Amino acid sequence: MQKIRFAGIALLGAVVIWAGVCCLEGPSENVRYDGGLVSVQYPAFSTVSSEDGEKTDAVLTESNTIPVPEGPATSAASACVMTANGIQLAGKADTEFVSIASTTKIMTALLTLELGEGHLDEPFNVGDEVKVEGSALGIKPGAEVTLRLLVWGMLLSSGNDAASAAAIHLAGSFEEFAQLMNERAAEIGMEHTVFVTPSGLDADGQGSCAKDLALLACEALQNPDFRDICEETNGHMTVGGVEYWMTNHNRLLKEYDGCIGIKTGFTDSAGRCLVSAAEKDDAVIVSVVLHDPDDWEDSKKLLDWGFSQLETRELVCQLDDYTIPAVPAEDTEESDENAAISPYTLRQRNSVCISLAPQEQLTEIVSLVSSLPAGAASGTTAGIVQWVDSQGKVRGWCAIETE
Numbered sequence: 001m002q003k004i005r006f007a008g009i010a011l012l013g014a015v016v017i018w019a020g021v022c023c024l025e026g027p028s029e030n031v032r033y034d035g036g037l038v039s040v041q042y043p044a045f046s047t048v049s050s051e052d053g054e055k056t057d058a059v060l061t062e063s064n065t066i067p068v069p070e071g072p073a074t075s076a077a078s079a080c081v082m083t084a085n086g087i088q089l090a091g092k093a094d095t096e097f098v099s100i101a102s103t104t105k106i107m108t109a110l111l112t113l114e115l116g117e118g119h120l121d122e123p124f125n126v127g128d129e130v131k132v133e134g135s136a137l138g139i140k141p142g143a144e145v146t147l148r149l150l151v152w153g154m155l156l157s158s159g160n161d162a163a164s165a166a167a168i169h170l171a172g173s174f175e176e177f178a179q180l181m182n183e184r185a186a187e188i189g190m191e192h193t194v195f196v197t198p199s200g201l202d203a204d205g206q207g208s209c210a211k212d213l214a215l216l217a218c219e220a221l222q223n224p225d226f227r228d229i230c231e232e233t234n235g236h237m238t239v240g241g242v243e244y245w246m247t248n249h250n251r252l253l254k255e256y257d258g259c260i261g262i263k264t265g266f267t268d269s270a271g272r273c274l275v276s277a278a279e280k281d282d283a284v285i286v287s288v289v290l291h292d293p294d295d296w297e298d299s300k301k302l303l304d305w306g307f308s309q310l311e312t313r314e315l316v317c318q319l320d321d322y323t324i325p326a327v328p329a330e331d332t333e334e335s336d337e338n339a340a341i342s343p344y345t346l347r348q349r350n351s352v353c354i355s356l357a358p359q360e361q362l363t364e365i366v367s368l369v370s371s372l373p374a375g376a377a378s379g380t381t382a383g384i385v386q387w388v389d390s391q392g393k394v395r396g397w398c399a400i401e402t403e
Contacts, residue, residue: 079092083306084218085360085390085393101271104206105200114184230250252276259277282355312353314353324371327374329375352387356395384397
């Protein structure tokens with residue numbers, strides 16, 4: 001797929017046309033056939049507004065990697081700010097390998113949800129692996145639990161017992177589960193991370209960095225169960241006849257509008273750690289602070305700053321080169337049928353404005369009908385355009401109609 005870089009925004013352009021080649025007039029280069037669909041690669045254009053309100057087409061440029069600023073001053077030893085689809089906005093010592101305490105449980109919870117999909121509510125019994133130091137859900141050896149309970153216990157109560165029980169149940173040993181954690185980290189692109197324990201208790205060689213934890217949070221937010229659970233302030237479940245009460249100690253859930261939560265952490269070596277996410281106007285920002293004595297206020301500051309960096313952009317689909325054939329009605333006389341019938345030209349029905357990071361990438365997908373009856377009125381719906389981010393989320397859409 002062709003990558004087109006703009007001043008301030010990079011867009012990936014692609015058109016998917018629900019028709020055969022003979023039904024579409026437009027650029028014929030870079031056409032490929034796949035399963036009966038025609039995919040045409042073309043430059044996608046963005047219209048930007050200057051300070052005086054004048055609209056101009058974004059200029060095509062070849063862009064190098066954009067330097068990442070440090071962002072606002074914080075007490076954190078390392079920090080990162082990122083959009084939920086992986087666009088880094090700021091970083092402070094963001095690739096420094098450090099201890100990360102219970103933020104490790106983000107990976108443990110995500111893996112538990114992924115590996116346990118389809119049987120999250122099936123009961124099983126735990127063993128002595130739940131005898132572990134530190135914060136706990138309160139699971140006793142021999143207790144009946146479910147994977148869903150364990151995930152709640154990890155994300156709300158930060159239960160080391162819950163993390164240990166999940167690891168043993170899913171992988172058979174802590175070593176095997178750590179291997180799964182590290183393999184998943186590699187898939188996500190976490191280049192400065194080594195997992196040893198499922199709980200985040202200090203262990204030789206274990207650690208990560210602010211940037212990697214931000215990437216992990218972005219990945220975890222794509223899992224609906226993970227997001228739903230970490231947004232909860234309290235939880236209550238009864239499994240195997242035992243009641244479990246859980247409280248989320250993430251203060252931002254009550255103190256920051258739009259907070260999605262995610263995970264706190266603390267050990268003597270890691271200090272206070274906090275991975276946070278918040279949503280405003282359909283945009284999600286992730287912040288990470290590590291070894292930060294003022295983690296709550298610094299996280300608020302980073303989230304505020306992250307949202308302030310987003311720019312409102314008008315998305316414009318260029319349809320000048322595309323038309324849809326007009327098909328005569330079946331009862332049309334032969335003389336009329338042989339007469340030339342002009343194809344329909346197209347336009348975007350309304351304007352679409354969304355918030356984007358300056359260097360954010362979108363994929364533009366246009367789906368059109370193969371033809372329309374002759375005599376269709378102006379404004380007849382002919383298709384749809386969608387703008388999709390790098391994680392497949394539709395960020396904006398608009399109907400396409402005849403002119």
